[in-house]
Amino acid sequence: MKHLFLLLVMCILFHACTNKKKKWSYLQTINLGDITPIGFAFQNEEIWISDGDHNQIIAVNSSGEVLQKIIDAQRPMHIDIEQGDLYIPEYGSDQIIKVTKGVKSIVKLPDSLDAPAGVDRYKTEIALADFYHHRVLYFNGNEWITIGKKGNELGELNYPTDIQILKDKIVVADAYNNRIQIFDKQGIPQQLIGLSEGINAATGVFATEDEIFVTDFENNRVLAYHMNGELKQIITEKINKPTDVLLKDDVLYISNYKGKNIVKMGR
Amino acid sequence: MKNTRIYILLSFLFFGLLSSVKAQEGRMDSFTVKVEGLGCPFCAYGLEKKFKELKGIKKITIEMETGILKFNYPEDRLLTLENVEAQVKKAGYTPVSVTINRSNGSVEKTTAILEKNITNGQSTTFNLFVSGNCDMCKARIEQAVKNIVGVQNAEWNKDTKVLTIKAHLNISQLVIEEVISNAGHDTQNKKAQDSAYVNLPGCCQYTRKQ
Structure with missing residues (x-):
């Protein structure tokens, strides 16, 4: 009986510990001075940040010290880095700029864009959030397909701002439908996430194979979900108009547009 | 020599005219x-x-x-x-x-709205529920109401969705609700036309109550 009681206590303690580990809590703030971050991406230990207000891309270290600058970007939004290449969606010029070893080129596209707000590269695939056209353009390695049209039904989009390609999914921040929408790689809608949380502008998204994080811009929150749509946590500490979120080495990074910083969360 | 002078004079005239046109254009x-x-x-x-x-x-x-x-x-x-x-x-x-x-x-x-909207007489303050989402909505709602002659102040709270209005006693709440709904925002008694709602920017398209 005594052993049974001990076992029960240990189970409770173990459960409490594992649960605690899964909760995100504040670790550190990387102050960015005057930089107003929209999107960001990692290149090894450097954080590359799109500074929309000042038409530039900045690389900083973990202390916020500026290491490099790319000027003359026209309202850069949710950037991506893949295999050393930096991809910049330029909201102001309607182009996707690729920067390889400091040399800029324009990514060839099948159609004109109107305010691209997000780009993601995955192996040979690339996906773009085409803000004012309320659609996603996706290249699967062989051909381009168009996903979504303006609306609020399943499969429709209302000002998409960020995007991520996973192994067999495309995850879209469906900003002013206040939700995350997941498509398969044929463009068929699979799932809506965040419908019950009263999101007000889902501006940034990051997904792994089993988790999704979304920035809730107007409500100053970041929401963490299981891939099945179940809400795991609402993060509010140190969040001030968040625009992007990224998970790296089990640390959650969140860019605060109004706060002019990136905050780190651990679990 | 005479021809040279004429050429120089013509050149001066030509370049003078050109720079004047360019200055006009610029x-x-x-x-x-x-x-x-x-x-x-x-x-x-x-x-x-x-x-x-x-x-x-x-x-x-x-x-x-x-x-x-x-x-x-x-x-x-x-x-x-x-x-x-x-x-x-x-x-x-x-x-x-x-x-x-x-x-x-x-x-x-342009003249600031409240400057041209100074009114005398007794005023009243009342609250009104107005749908909206963001700072853009706040600016639109408040400006629409402040445009009404007799309104002294209007302030909308983004979190509570309550618009507080200070206005001359003669101003009817119905008129205010009409103006707000014409700007695309539903009020407690007046629903905006679908066309006005659809014309709102994406971030302002609040969830409508059926």
Whole structure:
């Protein structure tokens, strides 16, 4: 009986510990001075940040010290880095700029864009959030397909701002439908996430194979979900108009547009 | 020698005329527009895009912190205060004031709404529920109400959705609700036309109650 009681206590303690580990809590703030971050991406230990207000891309270290600058970007939004290449969606010029070893080129596209707000590269695939056209353009390695049209039904989009390609999914921040929408790689809608949380502008998204994080811009929150749509946590500490979120080495990074910083969360 | 003088004179005349024409072509009016509700970068950059549609526009800048939009525009295109206000509204924003410094030295300005809306007499304060989402909504709702002669103040709370109005006793709540709904926002008693709602920028398209 005594052993049974001990076992029960240990189970409770173990459960409490594992649960605690899964909760995100504040670790550190990387102050960015005057930089107003929209999107960001990692290149090894450097954080590359799109500074929309000042038409530039900045690389900083973990202390916020500026290491490099790319000027003359026209309202850069949710950037991506893949295999050393930096991809910049330029909201102001309607182009996707690729920067390889400091040399800029324009990514060839099948159609004109109107305010691209997000780009993601995955192996040979690339996906773009085409803000004012309320659609996603996706290249699967062989051909381009168009996903979504303006609306609020399943499969429709209302000002998409960020995007991520996973192994067999495309995850879209469906900003002013206040939700995350997941498509398969044929463009068929699979799932809506965040419908019950009263999101007000889902501006940034990051997904792994089993988790999704979304920035809730107007409500100053970041929401963490299981891939099945179940809400795991609402993060509010140190969040001030968040625009992007990224998970790296089990640390959650969140860019605060109004706060002019990136905050780190651990679990 | 005489021919040379004529050539020199003609050259002076030609280049003088050319530089005068170029100076005329290059003369620009400067515009300063104060816009309310520049909270969301996605929409604010959209405002810039809308102005870039104006052919010939130069040196366009937006200061997000102050809500000031500045640009230059060729004087011969005669862009008016009304044109500028219309372009701001087309982008879903609410213009507070517009100042034009014409290249000839003259200055044109819009009048601040509350300055032209001074009223005397007894006033009352009341609350009204108004649907909306963001700072852009706040600017639009408040400006629409402040435009009504007899309204002294209007302040909308983004979190509670409550609009507090200070107005002359004669002002009917129905009139205020009509004006707000015409701007695209549902009130507690008056639903906006679908066309007005659809014309709101994406971030302002609040969830409507059925």
